Amino acid sequence: MSQVGLRRIIFTLVALFLAGPLVVVAGVSVNEKQSLTFPPQGFSLNWYYQIFADDGWRAALINSVTLAAASAAIAVLMALPLSWFLWRRIAPWANIFRLLGVAPFILPPVITALGFLTFWATVGAYGQAWTAAISHAIFFITLPLVTLSLGFASIDRSLVEAAATMGGNDRTILRTVVLPLILPYLISGFAFAFVLSLNEYIIAYMTVGFTMETLPIKIFNALRYGYTPIMASVSVFFVLLAAIIFGLIARFGDLPKLLGALSGGGK
Amino acid sequence: MRREPPRSLADYAPLAFPAIMLLVFFVIPFSTMIAVSFFRRDPAGFYSRDFIFDNYERFLSAFFGGVLGFSIMLAVIVAVVCVIIAFPFTWLLAQASRRVQIVWLVVILSILSLSEVIIGFAWTTLFSRTAGITNIFVWMGLMSEAQALSPNFGAVLTGMVYQALPYTVLVLYPAIVRLDPTLMEAARTLGSSPLRAFFNVVVPAMRSTIVATLIMVFVFALGSYLLPQMLGRPQHWTLSVLITDQAIYQSNMPFAAAMAVFLVLMSLAFVGLTLLVGARKGGEA
Numbered sequence: 026m027s028q029v030g031l032r033r034i035i036f037t038l039v040a041l042f043l044a045g046p047l048v049v050v051a052g053v054s055v056n057e058k059q060s061l062t063f064p065p066q067g068f069s070l071n072w073y074y075q076i077f078a079d080d081g082w083r084a085a086l087i088n089s090v091t092l093a094a095a096s097a098a099i100a101v102l103m104a105l106p107l108s109w110f111l112w113r114r115i116a117p118w119a120n121i122f123r124l125l126g127v128a129p130f131i132l133p134p135v136i137t138a139l140g141f142l143t144f145w146a147t148v149g150a151y152g153q154a155w156t157a158a159i160s161h162a163i164f165f166i167t168l169p170l171v172t173l174s175l176g177f178a179s180i181d182r183s184l185v186e187a188a189a190t191m192g193g194n195d196r197t198i199l200r201t202v203v204l205p206l207i208l209p210y211l212i213s214g215f216a217f218a219f220v221l222s223l224n225e226y227i228i229a230y231m232t233v234g235f236t237m238e239t240l241p242i243k244i245f246n247a248l249r250y251g252y253t254p255i256m257a258s259v260s261v262f263f264v265l266l267a268a269i270i271f272g273l274i275a276r277f278g279d280l281p282k283l284l285g286a287l288s289g290g291g292k
Numbered sequence: 293m294r295r296e297p298p299r300s301l302a303d304y305a306p307l308a309f310p311a312i313m314l315l316v317f318f319v320i321p322f323s324t325m326i327a328v329s330f331f332r333r334d335p336a337g338f339y340s341r342d343f344i345f346d347n348y349e350r351f352l353s354a355f356f357g358g359v360l361g362f363s364i365m366l367a368v369i370v371a372v373v374c375v376i377i378a379f380p381f382t383w384l385l386a387q388a389s390r391r392v393q394i395v396w397l398v399v400i401l402s403i404l405s406l407s408e409v410i411i412g413f414a415w416t417t418l419f420s421r422t423a424g425i426t427n428i429f430v431w432m433g434l435m436s437e438a439q440a441l442s443p444n445f446g447a448v449l450t451g452m453v454y455q456a457l458p459y460t461v462l463v464l465y466p467a468i469v470r471l472d473p474t475l476m477e478a479a480r481t482l483g484s485s486p487l488r489a490f491f492n493v494v495v496p497a498m499r500s501t502i503v504a505t506l507i508m509v510f511v512f513a514l515g516s517y518l519l520p521q522m523l524g525r526p527q528h529w530t531l532s533v534l535i536t537d538q539a540i541y542q543s544n545m546p547f548a549a550a551m552a553v554f555l556v557l558m559s560l561a562f563v564g565l566t567l568l569v570g571a572r573k574g575g576e577a
Contacts, residue, residue, distance in 0.1 A: 064427075129318060131559075133511065141321050144320060147324055159317055263407065
């Protein structure tokens with residue numbers, strides 16, 4: 026068999042496997058009645074409208090987006106000075122912080138989640154919304170850390186040297202040369218952390234599960250009481266959101282290069 | 293500007309915020325968890341301070357041994373299946389045009405970022421009687437009537453392979469992209485078929501990458517906590533599920549912490565193995 030034919034077959038099989046469950050979910054999400062049937066009976070976008078119209082689901086959506094934005098912002102704020110320091114200074118021992126930043130991402134998430142649960146319970150802040158934001162920021166700092174390290178590594182040092190020769194001090198060089206060069210990496214690091222935080226369940230559940238509902242928590246809780254098509258429409262909504270964000274990163278950045286670095290940093 | 297060692301205290305200033313955050317909110321919670329694993333359970337609150345080994349002794353029970361054995365077996369099967377599917381797929385992907393690669397990478401990233409809740413929900417729907425895949429089989433005449441395909445072991449396995457497959461592809465991708473294409477060309481010039489060249493040249497050349505990937509996917513699969521609950525029966529619960537269950541529903545934080553410490557040690561041992569494999573690979577090159 027020719028290689029092209031083989032590729033076509035394997036690509037089709039993998040695509041079918043990956044798309045299968047999502048197609049069924051997309052199908053049930055447009056059912057006209059509140060029933061779990063596929064192929065769908067009738068066609069209605071009502072369940073998409075309900076994500077925003079239903080108070081409970083809208084609140085969960087707002088919680089999730091706020092949490093994701095806050096934690097991604099904190100993660101970037103931590104990763105930026107850290108990766109800048111590691112790039113600017115010769116301080117091998119400081120790499121311990123890079124390791125600390127990558128560690129929570131490699132370990133099974135339930136461990137980090139339990140660590141946060143015991144910690145917040147011990148300091149008496151268990152259940153406060155901001156604890157989830159900090160927990161997510163620590164858990165997802167790996168992503169901006171890796172993209173920013175790659176961004177700094179790709180800066181041509183002679184550019185910076187030229188700026189220094191012209192009399193620029195650290196602060197000026199950072200603002201006028203370095204930041205514009207690493208901006209795409211900063212944005213993709215934020216976007217990665219944002220999307221993953223949006224979908225994260227176990228840490229959010231163990232920190233604020235009993236006081237605040239994020240969308241994944243809401244879906245899981247709702248599943249226990251039975252089925253509503255809003256779960257399906259929310260799922261499709263999340264898949265599309267992730268695809269759009271990653272599509273934008275691919276459009277404006279070098280996705281193959283970014284991913285080459287991501288798993289390198291994950292090791 | 294050359295890289296230079298920090299000289300004054302001000303040079304360390306940028307490190308302050310990330311270092312404090314990581315120490316306070318990662319190192320301390322982690323240490324707290326280890327400490328709690330030696331504490332005594334307090335039914336009225338979270339725990340009471342103590343120094344006992346009871347929580348670790350509970351591991352020695354047959355029940356715990358069973359759960360541990362099942363978790364490891366499940367993670368091993370998931371890792372093997374994922375690598376068997378992902379390796380040829382990623383290899384073919386690396387040879388596709390850049391455009392095709394990018395489209396696939398966006399799809400794979402989108403699925404990788406999907407919440408475990410959503411993956412679990414999607415597969416329970418696909419496996420359900422009323423909206424599931426069996427309806428399509430009935431329609432095609434392959435089955436006489438629709439039936440539910442979950443909860444059972446096959447459903448758990450399918451869901452976890454679905455969750456881990458994108459991860460496997462992304463772990464393999466950088467190594468496979470960097471693979472020297474002349475290797476394959478040489479094999480072809482010497483008269484080998486593409487399939488033979490793949491198995492006799494590409495697979496052996498990537499042996500250590502494959503081993504490292506197996507271990508990473510194994511650790512990733514160990515972390516799955518919702519899919520065994522959503523797609524399986526209680527006998528399909530893994531260590532991660534048990535930890536959550538003890539911490540939240542049985543309010544036995546010390547025992548949950550002890551299990552988590554155990555899981556950390558196990559994961560670290562496997563990550564260490566990966567590094568060893570990686571170091572040997574470096575030695576060969």
